[in-house]
Amino acid sequence: MNSAATFPLHAPVLGRIPGNKAIWVGIYCEVTEFALMFLVYFIARAHHPVSFSGGHAQLSLLAGTAYTVALLSSGYCVARGLVAMRRARRQACLRWLAAAFVIGAIYPVVKFFEVRWNLANGLDGDAGVFFVTYYYLTFNHLVHVFWGLLGLLWVMVRTGAGSYTAEEHDGLEAFACYWHTTDIIWLMIFPLFYMLR
């Protein structure tokens, strides 16, 4: 018998607010913040097309792809953890969340090495308007990833303590919504700096 049959899924109700209202206030703030920064990016790009068309070639596409795969994989683990919780499989949920943390932590590690490499090659904030917007946007995103990793630790503690159940796990779902929003923002940043010319 498979796990899906053993543990009935407490499926989400249609028309609900995923997680809780508070996290959506935070998510809308995050989305608004990045929307404004994207606006600055597009205006800067329109005024300095040469700087932007050549900027991506100086960045590591491998690092950009590594961030993307790490964040998507971490988000996948969180989604699997949520499904496990809905099936009342607390230990499995905890393992998925731990995997999400380990994979998510790859992001700041790669960022450290990428920035070190950039600086060693003279690609700092004085290297032109492309790099000013690049550092501003990606460091802001890094801050959100750090908050997400701290939130992930918190929901792991709460899951381990048995605070969530198959029927009541709004806190875990709220964290998942935040983490996936951070994914979505990165999926937009990645092509803007690493691929578009």
Place this chain on the structure above:
Amino acid sequence: MIETRKLDLAWITLVLLSIGSAGVGGTADPDLGVTAIIALVMGVKVRIVCTYFMELDTASRRIRRSMYAFCYGMPTVVVLTSVFGDVIARLTAVLM
């Protein structure tokens, strides 16, 4: 299809799209077609995350519509700013 299988497929699709689009973006000559492909892949990936990871299809209409507006708006803006870069520069000249 059970829930976990959908998530597995969504994750594999996202990873493959990310690696594939990085290949296109990293090697192709710059033109509007490549920009459109990159924007399209961005929109598809974001939609997959919203639908399968965030489960926005079960969320309230207001949340779903506002998030989709952001998610679809961004790739659209990417293409429009590539086409109308000169116009944007002219309209925003006072800011620079």
